[in-house]
Amino acid sequence: DSGVTQTPKHLITATGQRVTLRCSPRSGDLSVYWYQQSLDQGLQFLIQYYNGEERAKGNILERFSAQQFPDLHSELNLSSLELGDSALYFCASSVPWGGANVLTFGAGSRLTVL
Amino acid sequence: AQKITQTQPGMFVQEKEAVTLDCTYDTSDPSYGLFWYKQPSSGEMIFLIYQGSYDQQNATEGRYSLNFQKARKSANLVISASQLGDSAMYFCAMREGPAGNMLTFGGGTRLMVKP
Numbered sequence: 001d002s003g004v005t006q007t008p009k010h011l012i013t014a015t016g017q018r019v020t021l022r023c024s025p026r027s028g029d030l031s032v033y034w035y036q037q038s039l040d041q042g043l044q045f046l047i048q049y050y051n052g053e054e055r056a057k058g059n060i061l062e063r064f065s066a067q068q069f070p071d072l073h074s075e076l077n078l079s080s081l082e083l084g085d086s087a088l089y090f091c092a093s094s095v096p097w098g099g100a101n102v103l104t105f106g107a108g109s110r111l112t113v114l
Numbered sequence: 115a116q117k118i119t120q121t122q123p124g125m126f127v128q129e130k131e132a133v134t135l136d137c138t139y140d141t142s143d144p145s146y147g148l149f150w151y152k153q154p155s156s157g158e159m160i161f162l163i164y165q166g167s168y169d170q171q172n173a174t175e176g177r178y179s180l181n182f183q184k185a186r187k188s189a190n191l192v193i194s195a196s197q198l199g200d201s202a203m204y205f206c207a208m209r210e211g212p213a214g215n216m217l218t219f220g221g222g223t224r225l226m227v228k229p
Contacts, residue, residue, distance in 0.1 A: 002158075033215060043205060043219035056216050088157060094215055097164055098173070100147060103215045105159035 003027065004093050004106035012112045018079040021109045023091030025072055031055070031094050032074040033103060034066055038087035049074055078111070086113045117141065118208050118220035126226050127196045134181070135191040135223045137206030147209040148189040149217060150180065154202040162204075165189060193225075201227045 045058035049068035
C-alpha cells in the first residue's frame with residue numbers, strides 16, 4: 001500500500017463535461033504530484049504542489065487546473081472534456097529510499113470520456 | 115530527442131530465468147536520477163529501484179538490480195529468477211536535477227513470463 005489515496009477509481013462522463021479527481025497524499029507528506037497516462041502520450045507529469053503552493057508545472061492543459069488544500073489533499077479539475085482526455089490519472093507522493101526521494105503512486109483514477 | 119528510450123516493446127522470459135530490460139537516457143544535467151516502475155494489468159504503478167547519477171555502486175533491491183553504465187547513458191533493469199507475477203509493463207524514468215520528482219518516462223516494456 002503506497003499510502004496515497006485517490007478517488008474515484010473509475011469515472012465515465014461525456015464530452016464537454018467537468019470532473020474533479022481527488023488525492024490524499026501519504027500522511028505528513030507536503031508534496032503532491034499529478035501524472036497522466038494516456039494511450040497516445042504515455043505517462044507525463046502534469047503538476048506539483050507543495051504545502052498548498054504550485055511548485056512545478058508540466059504538460060498540463062489550460063482546461064485542467066489543480067489545487068492543494070490546507071489539509072494537504074489535492075484536487076485535479078478537468079473541464080470541457082474531450083475524447084482525448086480519457087486516461088489514467090495518477091497522484092503521487094515522495095518517499096525516502098536509500099538517501100533519495102522517490103515517487104510512490106496512488107492506484108489512479110481511470111477517466112473515460114464518451 | 116527522446117529523453118528516455120525503451121527499445122523493447124515486448125519481451126518473453128522463461129520462469130526462473132533472468133531478464134534484462136533496456137533503458138537509455140539523454141540529459142546534459144550532471145545530477146539526475148533514474149527510476150524503474152512496474153505496472154501490472156491492474157494499473158497501479160509500483161516503484162522498484164532507483165539510481166542516482168553520483169551513486170558509485172549499482173542499485174539492488176531483492177531480485178531487481180540496475181545495471182548503470184553512465185558513459186553509455188544506460189540504466190538497464192535486471193530481474194533475476196523471474197516469476198509469473200513479474201508479468202507486467204515496466205517503465206524507466208528520469209529526474210533531471212538534484213531535487214524534485216518531475217519524472218520523464220519511457221514508453222515501457224511489456225514483460226511476459228512463461229511457465
